[in-house]
Amino acid sequence: MKGKAAIDCTLYLVTDRELFPRIRIAEAVVQAILGGVTMVQLREKNVSSRDFYTVAMEIKEITDRYNVPLIINDRLDIALAIDAAGLHVGQDDLPARVARKQLSGTGKILGVSAATVAEALQAQVDGADYIGAGSVFTTDTKKDVRPLSLELLKKIKQAVTIPVVAIGGINENNAGLLQGTGIDGIAVVAAILGKKDARKAAEEVKKIVTFIH
Amino acid sequence: MKGKAAIDCTLYLVTDRELFPRIRIAEAVVQAILGGVTMVQLREKNVSSRDFYTVAMEIKEITDRYNVPLIINDRLDIALAIDAAGLHVGQDDLPARVARKQLSGTGKILGVSAATVAEALQAQVDGADYIGAGSVFTTDTKKDVRPLSLELLKKIKQAVTIPVVAIGGINENNAGLLQGTGIDGIAVVAAILGKKDARKAAEEVKKIVTFIH
Numbered sequence: 001m002k003g004k005a006a007i008d009c010t011l012y013l014v015t016d017r018e019l020f021p022r023i024r025i026a027e028a029v030v031q032a033i034l035g036g037v038t039m040v041q042l043r044e045k046n047v048s049s050r051d052f053y054t055v056a057m058e059i060k061e062i063t064d065r066y067n068v069p070l071i072i073n074d075r076l077d078i079a080l081a082i083d084a085a086g087l088h089v090g091q092d093d094l095p096a097r098v099a100r101k102q103l104s105g106t107g108k109i110l111g112v113s114a115a116t117v118a119e120a121l122q123a124q125v126d127g128a129d130y131i132g133a134g135s136v137f138t139t140d141t142k143k144d145v146r147p148l149s150l151e152l153l154k155k156i157k158q159a160v161t162i163p164v165v166a167i168g169g170i171n172e173n174n175a176g177l178l179q180g181t182g183i184d185g186i187a188v189v190a191a192i193l194g195k196k197d198a199r200k201a202a203e204e205v206k207k208i209v210t211f212i213h
Numbered sequence: 214m215k216g217k218a219a220i221d222c223t224l225y226l227v228t229d230r231e232l233f234p235r236i237r238i239a240e241a242v243v244q245a246i247l248g249g250v251t252m253v254q255l256r257e258k259n260v261s262s263r264d265f266y267t268v269a270m271e272i273k274e275i276t277d278r279y280n281v282p283l284i285i286n287d288r289l290d291i292a293l294a295i296d297a298a299g300l301h302v303g304q305d306d307l308p309a310r311v312a313r314k315q316l317s318g319t320g321k322i323l324g325v326s327a328a329t330v331a332e333a334l335q336a337q338v339d340g341a342d343y344i345g346a347g348s349v350f351t352t353d354t355k356k357d358v359r360p361l362s363l364e365l366l367k368k369i370k371q372a373v374t375i376p377v378v379a380i381g382g383i384n385e386n387n388a389g390l391l392q393g394t395g396i397d398g399i400a401v402v403a404a405i406l407g408k409k410d411a412r413k414a415a416e417e418v419k420k421i422v423t424f425i426h
Contacts, residue, residue: 048305049305076293076294077307078307081289081307081311081312089262092261092262093263099294
């Protein structure tokens with residue numbers, strides 16, 4: 001059994017190749033890490049398992065080089081195959097308790113998405129190491145979600161003992177609004193990957209999250 | 214370590230919910246097993262991991278009841294999560310050697326698709342327990358494939374020591390053509406799931422495969 005990597009979710013980059021097909025994801029991840037990203041989640045939808053595996057291997061080389069934990073979205077098999085630092089599951093993915101069981105003895109981090117206090121508490125019971133709480137704001141990345149209130153975000157944070165990362169539509173303009181919620185970090189997609197200079201974008205968001213933290 | 218289930222791939226049913234959305238897959242699997250199917254592969258494309266997991270759990274109950282091995286297509290995580298008898302990977306899925314490594318010590322069957330002698334040999338080296346060779350005939354299920362010749366099917370069978378299952382467009386009208394190729398079984402989708410009476414369809418194909426076998 002390997003030791004579990006320490007979780008520093010201050011600034012958590014979540015990739016989305018489908019939304020940003022033109023950027024070279026590997027280079028963007030390098031720049032984002034140089035700009036201060038503390039964790040990376042690889043999210044690949046509508047690709048073959050072989051493609052997901054290949055991209056994940058490529059990104060793992062980068063995150064290993066910079067000693068940043070790489071979390072795989074949804075796919076436990078990919079997380080195991082590339083020996084990622086962890087897995088993040090949402091409510092449409094494998095149930096958290098099933099994922100936790102399959103990860104037992106591996107020392108891998110398990111993150112779970114939650115949009116309510118009940119989901120967050122259940123995730124903690126199921127063995128989550130952190131909560132991804134959101135969507136906090138409206139977002140182009142997931143158009144069908146209703147944002148949860150900052151009051152609810154605060155309640156989620158108070159309900160659990162594990163770290164809570166706010167996600168969903170967070171950028172350099174609205175991140176400051178999260179001050180006082182007690183969250184442990186923020187996860188961003190477009191606020192970094194949507195910008196020409198991913199490093200500068202990460203630095204700007206990092207300043208704000210460090211300030212409110 | 215559990216013992217590996219014996220492989221009887223005489224008549225191997227491969228499901229395809231996307232192509233046959235109207236049938237209730239669980240009932241069709243029951244009827245197909247009653248008609249003589251010896252192995253079942255659950256293939257689910259473009260569904261969420263949660264949906265795949267839920268359907269797989271449902272089908273596993275059936276295959277367990279009838280003591281028929283359930284093989285999961287593509288998704289190692291689902292195979293592990295439901296404790297399926299095995300996993301089948303194609304050339305777009307996790308590399309066979311990677312899948313074999315993750316399955317080590319589980320006693321699970323690993324099937325690998327191959328369309329050439331080289332692919333079949335590599336699959337055997339990588340730890341495959343059987344080869345799915347095809348497409349043998351043109352098929353509506355996978356429209357972009359070019360069928361391999363019966364001569365090539367025979368060569369694949371002669372090249373490897375593990376069982377070879379022929380797949381791709383096989384039905385009650387053309388299955389007899391496979392006589393003399395030495396294959397260990399046939400895999401069918403539409404020839405059973407495309408018929409109103411899955412049990413009767415399975416019985417008819419089973420008669421032919423038993424005859425040519």
